[in-house]
Amino acid sequence: MTELPERTDRKLGLVIDLDTCVGCHACVVACKGWNTENYGAPLADADAYGADPVGAFLNRVHSYEVQPESGPAQLVHFPKSCLHCDDAPCVTVCPTGASYKRGEDGIVLVNEADCIGCGLCAWACPYGAREMDPAEGVMKKCTLCVDRIYNENLAPEDREPACVRTCPAGARHFGDLGDPESAVSQLVESRGGMDLMPEQGTKPVNKYLPPRPKDDQIDVLAPLLEPVAEEPRGFLGWLDRALEKL
Amino acid sequence: MHPAPSLIAFSTLSGLGFGLLAALGLGFPAVTGWTALVFFVVAFALAGGGLMSSAAHLGHPERALKAFTQWRTSWLSREAWLACAALGGMALYAALLVLGGVRVALLGWLGALLSLATVGATSMIYAQLRTVPRWHHWSVPALFLAYAVTGGTLLAGQVTAAVGLLMLTGLGQFLAWRAADRRVAASGTDIGTATGLGARGAVRSFEPPHTGGSYLTREMVFVVARRHATKLRSIALVLAFVVPAVLLLLPFSHVLAALAVLSHLAGVLVQRWLFFAEAEHVVGLYYGRQFG
Ligand code: SF4
Ligand code: SF4
Numbered sequence: 001m002t003e004l005p006e007r008t009d010r011k012l013g014l015v016i017d018l019d020t021c022v023g024c025h026a027c028v029v030a031c032k033g034w035n036t037e038n039y040g041a042p043l044a045d046a047d048a049y050g051a052d053p054v055g056a057f058l059n060r061v062h063s064y065e066v067q068p069e070s071g072p073a074q075l076v077h078f079p080k081s082c083l084h085c086d087d088a089p090c091v092t093v094c095p096t097g098a099s100y101k102r103g104e105d106g107i108v109l110v111n112e113a114d115c116i117g118c119g120l121c122a123w124a125c126p127y128g129a130r131e132m133d134p135a136e137g138v139m140k141k142c143t144l145c146v147d148r149i150y151n152e153n154l155a156p157e158d159r160e161p162a163c164v165r166t167c168p169a170g171a172r173h174f175g176d177l178g179d180p181e182s183a184v185s186q187l188v189e190s191r192g193g194m195d196l197m198p199e200q201g202t203k204p205v206n207k208y209l210p211p212r213p214k215d216d217q218i219d220v221l222a223p224l225l226e227p228v229a230e231e232p233r234g235f236l237g238w239l240d241r242a243l244e245k246l
Numbered sequence: 247m248h249p250a251p252s253l254i255a256f257s258t259l260s261g262l263g264f265g266l267l268a269a270l271g272l273g274f275p276a277v278t279g280w281t282a283l284v285f286f287v288v289a290f291a292l293a294g295g296g297l298m299s300s301a302a303h304l305g306h307p308e309r310a311l312k313a314f315t316q317w318r319t320s321w322l323s324r325e326a327w328l329a330c331a332a333l334g335g336m337a338l339y340a341a342l343l344v345l346g347g348v349r350v351a352l353l354g355w356l357g358a359l360l361s362l363a364t365v366g367a368t369s370m371i372y373a374q375l376r377t378v379p380r381w382h383h384w385s386v387p388a389l390f391l392a393y394a395v396t397g398g399t400l401l402a403g404q405v406t407a408a409v410g411l412l413m414l415t416g417l418g419q420f421l422a423w424r425a426a427d428r429r430v431a432a433s434g435t436d437i438g439t440a441t442g443l444g445a446r447g448a449v450r451s452f453e454p455p456h457t458g459g460s461y462l463t464r465e466m467v468f469v470v471a472r473r474h475a476t477k478l479r480s481i482a483l484v485l486a487f488v489v490p491a492v493l494l495l496l497p498f499s500h501v502l503a504a505l506a507v508l509s510h511l512a513g514v515l516v517q518r519w520l521f522f523a524e525a526e527h528v529v530g531l532y533y534g535r536q537f538g
Contacts, residue, residue: 064443064452066449
C-alpha cells in the first residue's frame with residue numbers, strides 16, 4: 001500500500017489565503033473538535049490541566065513577521081496542516097502500509113489499526129503535518145475530513161472540511177486542484193498560489209496564496225495625513241507656554 | 247532530532263553485533279567448539295538485544311510483524327527482513343560450527359553479507375530523509391558500515407586489522423563531520439522557502455502556534471547546546487578510536503583488549519548521541535530555528 005498511486009483521478013486539497021487569514025485559530029479548534037469525535041482515535045491531550053500540557057493537533061497556525069528592505073513590517077498568519085503531497089515521502093517510508101495515498105481523490109490517510117507508531121512518517125514530512133497521539137500511540141494527520149466531504153447525512157453546505165466550514169474570514173478553500181476549471185484552481189491561477197518548500201520535491205497539492213502588497217496604498221494617502229500645525233494652539237498652546245514658564 | 251535512548255542503544259549495539267557476525271561469517275577468528283559458542287553468544291546478544299531495544303521506541307510493539315509487509319518501498323521494512331535473514335543464516339552457520347564442527351564457508355559469506363546489509367538498511371532509514379539535511383548523504387551509510395566493520399573486527403580480536411580500521415574510520419568520521427556542517431549551512435532550505443515569503447523580505451517567527459511543547463517540538467526541534475558539540479565530538483573520537491588503537495598497540499593482554507572494546511563502545515555511544523542530537527529537521531524552520 002505504501003507505493004504511491006501513479007496518478008490520482010482527483011487532487012482534493014485546500015487553498016489557504018495568507019492575505020485573508022486573521023490568525024484567530026478557529027480552524028484549529030474546529031479541526032480538533034471534529035476529529036476528536038469522529039474518524040479514528042480521538043485527538044488526545046496529556047496533562048491538559050497540569051503544568052506541561054501537550055496534545056495532538058492536525059492543524060496549527062503560526063505567525064510570521066516579514067520585514068521588507070524598506071517600509072513597514074507585515075504580519076502574516078500561517079495555518080499549516082497536511083498538504084496531501086503528490087509525492088508524499090511520509091507514505092513510502094511507512095513499514096506497515098498503514099500510511100497510504102488514495103488513488104481516487106489523492107487524500108493521504110493512516111489506517112490506525114495497522115500503525116505500529118514508529119514515527120518514521122513524521123520524520124519524513126517536511127511540514128510537521130503528522131503528530132503521534134499521546135494516548136493511542138498511533139500517528140494522526142489531517143484526513144481532509146474524509147468523513148464529512150462524502151457524508152450524505154450532512155447538509156450539502158457542511159460537506160467540506162471542518163476548518164474550511166468554520167473559518168470566519170473565508171481564508172480557506174476546498175476543492176479539486178487537479179481540475180484546472182475548478183474554483184480553487186482558478187483562485188490559485190489568479191493569485192499566484194505557491195508551494196511550500198518546493199525544493200523538498202514533495203509536490204504538495206495544497207496551495208498558499210501570498211499576501212497582497214499593501215504598502216504602496218499607504219504611500220498614496222500618507223501626504224494627506226501630514227500634521228497640519230507643528231505648534232500647538234488654543235488650550236494646548238496655552239498649557240505648553242504655561243508649563244514652559246514654570 | 248530527539249536522541250531517544252532506545253534508538254542510540256539499538257544502533258550502537260546492533261551495529262557492533264552485526265559487525266562481529268560478519269567477521270565470524272568470514273572466518274575471523276576461525277573458531278570452533280566452545281570458543282565459537284562464546285563468540286556467537288556475544289554477537290547474537292548484541293545484534294538481537296539491539297533490535298529488541300528498538301521495539302521500545304514503538305507505540306504498538308505488538309503489531310511489529312506488520313512491519314515486514316512494505317519491503318518494496320520502506321527501508322525500515324527491508325531492515326526487518328534483512329535482520330531476520332542475517333540472524334537466521336548465521337544461527338544455522340553457528341550451529342553447524344559449534345555442534346558439528348563443520349564450517350560451511352558459503353553460508354558464512356552469505357551471513358556476513360546479510361549482516362552488513364542489515365546495517366546498511368538501518369543507515370538508509372536515516373540517509374533517505376531529505377527533511378534532515380545532515381543525514382541525507384552517502385557518507386551516512388558509509389560510516390555506519392565502517393563503524394560496524396571496525397567494531398566487529400575489534401570484538402573478533404583481529405588486532406592488526408582493528409588498529410588500521412580504527413584509524414581509517416576515525417579519520418572518516420572527522421572529515422564527515424566537517425563536510426556535514428558545510429552541507430547543512432548550504433542546504434538552500436530556510437524560513438523563506440518554508441513559508442514561501444522569503445522573496446518579500448526577512449521572515450521571522452513572530453508567534454509559535456502553541457505556547458507549550460508538542461510532539462513536533464519534542465521529537466524534531468531538539469537543539470543541542472552548540473558550544474558543547476565540538477567537545478563531545480573530540481570525546482567521541484578519543485574514546486572510540488584513539489584510546490582503543492593505543493591500547494591495542496601496547497603488548498597484547500586480555501585486560502587491555504577488553505578495555506579497548508569498552509572504550510570503543512563508549513565512544514560510539516557518544517557519536518550516536520551526537521548523530522541524533524545534532525541533526526536539524528527542516529520543520530524546525532517553521533519554529534524559527536536556524537540551520538548551520
Ligand atoms: S504534508 Fe507531510 S504528511 Fe501530508 S502528504 Fe505531505 S509529507 Fe505527507
Ligand atoms: S508511525 Fe505508523 S503510519 Fe507512520 S510510518 Fe510508522 S507504522 Fe507507518
